[in-house]
Amino acid sequence: xxxxxxxxxxxxxxxxxxxxxxxxxxxxxxxxxxxxxxxxxxxxxxxxxxxxxxxxxxxxxxxxxxxxxxxxxxxxxxxxxxxxxxxxxxxxxxxxxxxxxxxxxxxxxxxxxxxxxxxxxxxxxxxxxxxxxxxxxxxxxxxxxxxxxxxxxxxxxxxxxxxxxxxxxxxxxxxxxxxxxxxxxxxxxxxxxxxxxxxxxxxxxxxxxxxxxxxxxxxxxxxxxxxxxxxxxxxxxxxxxxxxxxxxxxxxxxxxxxxxxxxxxxxxxxxxxxxxxxxxxxxxxxxxxxxxxxxxxxxxxxxxxxxxxxxxxxxxxxxxxxxxxxxxxxxxxxxxxxxxxxxxxxxxxxxxxxxxxxxxxxxxxxxxxxxxxxxxxxxxxxxxxxxxxxxxxxxx
Amino acid sequence: xxxxxxxxxxxxxxxxxxxxxxxxxxxxxxxxxxxxxxxxxxxxxxxxxxxxxxxxxxxxxxxxxxxxxxxxxxxxxxxxxxxxxxxxxxxxxxxxxxxxxxxxxxxxxxxxxxxxxxxxxxxxxxxxxxxxxxxxxxxxxxxxxxxxxxxxxxxxxxxxxxxxxxxxxxxxxxxxxxxxxxxxxxxxxxxxxxxxxxxxxxxxxxxxxxxxxxxxxxxxxxxxxxxxxxxxxxxxxxxxxxxxxxxxxxxxxxxxxxxxxxxxxxxxxxxxxxxxxxxxxxxxxxxxxxxxxxxxxxxxxxxxxxxxxxxxxxxxxxxxxxxxxxxxxxxxxxxxxxxxxxxxxxxxxxxxxxxxxxxxxxxxxxxxxxxxxxxxxxxxxxxxxxxxxxxxxxxx
Numbered sequence: 066x067x068x069x070x071x072x073x074x075x076x077x078x079x080x081x082x083x084x085x086x087x088x089x090x091x092x093x094x095x096x097x098x099x100x101x102x103x104x105x106x107x108x109x110x111x112x113x114x115x116x117x118x119x120x121x122x123x124x125x126x127x128x129x130x131x132x133x134x135x136x137x138x139x140x141x142x143x144x145x146x147x148x149x150x151x152x153x154x155x156x157x158x159x160x161x162x163x164x165x166x167x168x169x170x171x172x173x174x175x176x177x178x179x180x181x182x183x184x185x186x187x188x189x190x191x192x193x194x195x196x197x198x199x200x201x202x203x204x205x206x207x208x209x210x211x212x213x214x215x216x217x218x219x220x221x222x223x224x225x226x227x228x229x230x231x232x233x234x235x236x237x238x239x240x241x242x243x244x245x246x247x248x249x250x251x252x253x254x255x256x257x258x259x260x261x262x263x264x265x266x267x268x269x270x271x272x273x274x275x276x277x278x279x280x281x282x283x284x285x286x287x288x289x290x291x292x293x294x295x296x297x298x299x300x301x302x303x304x305x306x307x308x309x310x311x312x313x314x315x316x317x318x319x320x321x322x323x324x325x326x327x328x329x330x331x332x333x334x335x336x337x338x339x340x341x342x343x344x345x346x347x348x349x350x351x352x353x354x355x356x357x358x359x360x361x362x363x364x365x366x367x368x369x370x371x372x373x374x375x376x377x378x379x380x381x382x383x384x385x386x387x388x389x390x391x392x393x394x395x396x397x398x399x400x401x402x403x404x405x406x407x408x409x410x411x412x413x414x415x416x417x418x419x420x421x422x423x424x425x426x427x428x429x430x431x432x433x434x435x436x437x438x439x440x441x442x443x444x445x446x447x448x449x450x451x452x453x454x455x456x457x458x459x460x461x
Numbered sequence: 462x463x464x465x466x467x468x469x470x471x472x473x474x475x476x477x478x479x480x481x482x483x484x485x486x487x488x489x490x491x492x493x494x495x496x497x498x499x500x501x502x503x504x505x506x507x508x509x510x511x512x513x514x515x516x517x518x519x520x521x522x523x524x525x526x527x528x529x530x531x532x533x534x535x536x537x538x539x540x541x542x543x544x545x546x547x548x549x550x551x552x553x554x555x556x557x558x559x560x561x562x563x564x565x566x567x568x569x570x571x572x573x574x575x576x577x578x579x580x581x582x583x584x585x586x587x588x589x590x591x592x593x594x595x596x597x598x599x600x601x602x603x604x605x606x607x608x609x610x611x612x613x614x615x616x617x618x619x620x621x622x623x624x625x626x627x628x629x630x631x632x633x634x635x636x637x638x639x640x641x642x643x644x645x646x647x648x649x650x651x652x653x654x655x656x657x658x659x660x661x662x663x664x665x666x667x668x669x670x671x672x673x674x675x676x677x678x679x680x681x682x683x684x685x686x687x688x689x690x691x692x693x694x695x696x697x698x699x700x701x702x703x704x705x706x707x708x709x710x711x712x713x714x715x716x717x718x719x720x721x722x723x724x725x726x727x728x729x730x731x732x733x734x735x736x737x738x739x740x741x742x743x744x745x746x747x748x749x750x751x752x753x754x755x756x757x758x759x760x761x762x763x764x765x766x767x768x769x770x771x772x773x774x775x776x777x778x779x780x781x782x783x784x785x786x787x788x789x790x791x792x793x794x795x796x797x798x799x800x801x802x803x804x805x806x807x808x809x810x811x812x813x814x815x816x817x818x819x820x821x822x823x824x825x826x827x828x829x830x831x832x833x834x835x836x837x838x839x840x841x842x843x844x845x846x847x848x849x850x851x852x853x854x855x856x857x
Contacts, residue, residue, distance in 0.1 A: 307732035
């Protein structure tokens with residue numbers, strides 16, 4: 066049978082990152098292309114104790130159907146934690162639990178966008194979210210990311226000229242892939258522009274707690290007196306991505322529709338996993354754990370930067386991020402970026418070609434994305450050394 | 462801010478079942494409206510042992526990111542089990558793991574349907590799936606369900622007159638809500654009609670293993686020499702719904718697109734939970750477990766039928782199902798069905814009004830859906846007794 070696919074899915078390619086990851090499942094390849102948290106950042110012993118306790122004392126709660134909004138106790142835990150932690154949450158806000166933060170992008174797009182509507186994105190931006198928006202037949206308009214975040218002049222121009230823009234997607238902290246953190250001035254400007262033009266902000270903050278230097282900046286959601294910000298929070302980077310538990314804080318009126326969407330998508334998030342997260346918050350010092358993993362990531366970032374400076378020197382340009390998982394490196398104009406990435410794979414190092422993060426991935430860019438959380442320290446040293454050898458082929 | 466929702470979500474109401482469930486979270490209400498597996502059907506001790514073992518020996522695999530297709534070992538386990546168990550799987554087929562079977566409906570609709578396309582459904586049918594199709598802006602065409610399944614004459618008429626029908630959604634075993642099992646003749650006819658008209662079949666089989674009498678019939682997917690059937694299998698009824706692990710067997714070309722959709726939806730299904738299912742298959746006798754829970758459901762079905770016959774007698778008509786979770790009861794024409802359901806709630810019994818399962822839930826019907834798996838035996842006895850008291854108000 067010849068299959069006919071929907072328009073929205075026909076144009077959608079498999080995620081370049083995930084395809085590269087699969088191509089490089091060969092364990093001899095050094096994974097600088099991934100975005101995995103460092104395995105030693107997982108609170109393994111705690112999760113083991115918690116899971117055993119849950120399955121001993123409340124197995125039926127863990128194994129039975131739950132409600133689409135999420136496990137009530139975890140919702141309350143998050144509401145109180147995120148208020149203290151990020152000053153997020155007004156009277157009109159509420160919280161739902163989702164199966165990983167990507168589901169916040171999915172449900173936001175489902176409830177706000179008709180086919181052909183526009184989503185305004187930072188350019189470059191996270192390919193997973195871009196593909197999510199594309200999978201609803203949305204058109205993407207890119208706003209360039211600078212070292213201090215989205216160019217707000219371009220944003221204003223886009224808002225002025227795009228009547229069917231439904232929301233602005235931003236990763237304000239240690240943006241994926243650029244590593245950029247949006248300045249406070251730009252956060253405030255973004256908020257006031259969104260308010261002025263009546264466009265929702267979707268704030269995706271998976272990396273916020275992975276700050277390794279500098280002072281934390283207020284989230285955009287913490288400024289939200291007007292009910293215009295949907296906040297996507299994740300436990301993938303501070304606890305575990307494999308559990309697929311994340312959350313959304315947004316005005317109740319929006320969440321009610323997103324919950325209806327979730328009922329029709331995956332019914333609810335795993336009860337066992339929601340209970341594990343809830344018990345982790347109740348019985349362990351999450352803030353101390355976050356401090357601990359910041360130490361792990363600080364070391365890894367330092368190491369990678371040191372290696373890049375030593376092995377690649379002037380061959381690449383990058384802005385050292387204050388946290389997150391990624392370094393965004395610019396190759397010289399004379400270098401064919403995709404050929405460089407291919408040569409790196411031949412040297413057994415996987416990096417992500419930067420065009421994967423563009424609104425139109427046929428556009429060209431000189432950037433590659435490097436990840437410092439997944440590889441071991443040895444992997445960082447050897448991986449960047451191998452990239453240096455590739456660079457040497459260009460007469461570096 | 463005044464929010465503007467997408468057309469597809471605006472028309473979608475919260476699931477009547479889930480709303481009723483929430484309204485009746487009062488533990489004094491007898492839950493004949495639910496669709497939960499019987500808690501004593503969960504292999505609690507096995508899951509406890511397995512989870513402890515996984516988190517002891519392979520915690521990083523359980524907590525780290527996985528791939529969108531699913532945990533490779535579980536995929537292989539399912540492919541081999543479902544071949545033996547249901548004779549499902551040809552060379553062109555493959556398997557992906559999803560986060561509950563509803564995600565198969567979600568991904569199928571995403572990859573096959575543009576807004577305005579038609580999904581042909583049994584009428585009545587499972588509200589969760591109907592809402593999923595609606596959430597993509599699909600139009601639903603209903604084909605009446607008879608005691609031996611879908612009316613295939615009406616189906617042919619619909620296929621003839623609906624050029625943009627993209628797939629036929631069917632629950633052939635112990636259909637939700639009607640309890641009907643499609644005869645072999647009708648399965649074969651459905652398959653040949655779908656082939657003739659070039660329309661995919663989406664076969665949803667969550668209850669197939671809950672057969673308590675009669676002989677098992679071949680799944681439609683087992684007839685699929687042409688690559689026209691997408692099969693949704695679930696562990697929610699035989700292992701646990703709270704783990705949110707299910708699977709899809711379909712031609713690889715379809716699955717490749719569905720996997721791209723899954724990447725953009727929830728990235729992948731919980732690794733820990735996939736490993737739990739896989740280890741359960743590897744270390745326990747799943748077929749023996751299925752036999753055991755069939756015994757549990759047989760007793761509960763018997764009990765409910767006995768109670769209905771005693772307490773409600775001629776007041777209701779129903780066809781005793783050969784398995785599954787539901788009894789579909791017809792009230793007398795003289796009774797206002799919704800008023801009856803309301804009176805039942807006042808008597809502290811929750812049942813689902815049948816219109817929730819119609820293509821247009823403003824249409825009227827005399828049916829209510831009763832569930833016999835969730836309530837305790839005492840709940841069944843007292844619940845049906847209370848319904849008898851409501852019936853008595855109508856001069857039964």
